[in-house]
Amino acid sequence: MARFLIVEARFYGHLNDMLIDGARNALRDGGHEVDVLTVPGALEVPGAIAMAAESAQYDGFVAIGVVIRGETYHFEIVAGESARAIMALTMDGIPIGNGILTTENEEQALVRADPAQKNKGGEAARAAMRLLELQEKFR
Ligand SMILES: Nc1c(NC[C@H](O)[C@H](O)[C@H](O)CO)[nH]c(=O)[nH]c1=O
Ligand SMILES: CC(=O)[C@@H](O)COP(=O)(O)O
Numbered sequence: 001m002a003r004f005l006i007v008e009a010r011f012y013g014h015l016n017d018m019l020i021d022g023a024r025n026a027l028r029d030g031g032h033e034v035d036v037l038t039v040p041g042a043l044e045v046p047g048a049i050a051m052a053a054e055s056a057q058y059d060g061f062v063a064i065g066v067v068i069r070g071e072t073y074h075f076e077i078v079a080g081e082s083a084r085a086i087m088a089l090t091m092d093g094i095p096i097g098n099g100i101l102t103t104e105n106e107e108q109a110l111v112r113a114d115p116a117q118k119n120k121g122g123e124a125a126r127a128a129m130r131l132l133e134l135q136e137k138f139r
Contacts, residue, residue, distance in 0.1 A: 002059040002132055003033045004125070007049050009042040009065030009082075009100065018113040019064045019099055022121030027062070030129050042067050042078050042100050046085030053094045060095035060132040062124050066109050067102045075102075095131035099124030 004027050008016050020036060027034045035058075039048045042065040049061045063086055069075040079102035086098050099121050103109045112118040 001031050001033060002129075003035070003057065004060045004062060004128065005049075005052050005058040006034060006036045006062045006064055007045050007052070008036060008038050009040065009045050009063075010038050011041050012066040012068070012106075012109070015066045015101070015106075015109050015113045016064060018110075018115060019066075019101070019121035019124075022113075022115040022119045022123075023062045023064060023097075023099060023125040024121075025115065026122040026125035027129070030125075032129070041065070042082040045082055045100065046089060049086070049089055049094065049096060053089070060097075060128045062097045062121070062128050063100050064121060064124070065100040066113070067100060068106060068109060069104050090131070093135065095128050095135055097124035097126070097128030097131070 006023050024034050045063045067079045090096050101109050101112050112120045
């Protein structure tokens with residue numbers, strides 16, 4: 001049993017709820033404990049994971065959020081920089097599954113968030129659990 005923290009950027013609450021459901025169910029099916037921490041947007045997710053990892057209270061993390069393209073270059077910043085910083089933390093050896101959707105519209109996000117459809121929250125949770133296993137294997 002390991003302790004996982006889901007860090008969610010609560011920008012689109014109804015979509016997040018589905019992503020969190022999928023992630024939480026996958027983690028519980030894996031026999032793990034799950035907490036959820038909320039931050040305002042995807043850009044805050046990597047910093048929150050870094051702080052929580054530093055505390056040593058958790059073994060692995062799932063990043064959850066939705067970034068939907070708007071009218072300006074802001075989409076590229078939020079989508080790209082959140083993924084880049086999560087990747088950097090992963091390369092530092094922190095097990096993280098990235099379940100932050102980056103889509104053109106809400107319809108695309110809905111299909112991906114729904115646990116009964118693409119279940120990207122569950123997919124991110126399984127990625128985090130696999131990285132934790134590998135960390136233990138190569139320790
Ligand atoms: N546009 C979206 C954001 N933007 C907010 C940023 O993530 C951040 O909270 C703000 O710039 C303050 O630092 N966040 C999302 O999660 N999704 C979006 O579509
Ligand atoms: C992440 C985004 O692109 C969006 O929420 C911001 O929209 P806009 O570019 O229309 O300000």
